[in-house]
Amino acid sequence: MLKHADIWAAIDALARDHGLTASALARRAGLDPTTFNKSKRITREGKPRWPSTESVAKVLDATGASLSDLLDHIEGEHRANGANHLPLIGFAQAGDRGYFDDAGYPVGGSWDEIPFPEVGDPNAYALEVSGDSMEPLFRDGDRVIVSPSASVRRGDRVVVRTLEGEVMVKQLVRQTAKRIELASLNPAHPGRSLATEEVAWVARILWASQ
Structure with a gap:
């Protein structure tokens, strides 16, 4: 089953692909630099939060990555190398x-x-x-x-x-x-x-x- 952590880890991996931190990736995409901060990945009630489709679309556009590239990262994080x-x-x-x-x-x-x-x-x-x-x-x-x-x-x-x-x-x-x-x-x-x-x-x- 797909987890919130898989999506966020895939975004982090996409940032690393381009030599960026998560904050720098958000900034390049025209988003608030704190958009991908770890504190933003969980609600005040302690519930995991999904990244918005708009922010994901902007990240793909800013990096030139395809949805397939992101999905590959998600699948890789989901497998987590047997972790x-x-x-x-x-x-x-x-x-x-x-x-x-x-x-x-x-x-x-x-x-x-x-x-x-x-x-x-x-x-x-x-x-x-x-x-x-x-x-x-x-x-x-x-x-x-x-x-x-x-x-x-x-x-x-x-x-x-x-x-x-x-x-x-x-x-x-x-x-x-x-x-x-x-x-x-x-x-x-x-x-x-x-x-x-x-x-x-x-x-x-x-x-x-x-």
Whole structure:
């Protein structure tokens, strides 16, 4: 089944064919430079968004590529060279209901998908970073691969969700039966100390794309 991620990845591939970034491709096509930004590929409600037919037509016209060229890229991304596909969600939507079960495993049908090599956890998923609270380690638009079943140790970078729905990316400093101590990745932001009963789940970050 064709996925939103296949279309967006094909546009990215078309940009690379012409030595362009996605922003430069949009600009050449006479579009707003942010048209193809990763933040524009998902709605505020966390739903994946298709590129408009008008923007695709303008890109093809600006690059001289044919619809067949784009379809070839889409097919190539869909196959993804045998890669596994991981669920993907925008970080801003991670606190919403319906995306995770009580143990922090991805559920529901609202996730987008991205091709990614096998990571050894069938329940692994990707979060797309938004904002600057995790800089300089993770920047806006980076994707972190999260394993809800991996064991968590002191010093690990983790995703934490509270029972109230707050989601944060921190470094685990200390975990006891009563409290979880977390350090901020951005020195401009404070660390957190949470009572164990406040925390819904903690999941380890395995990898990040930058």
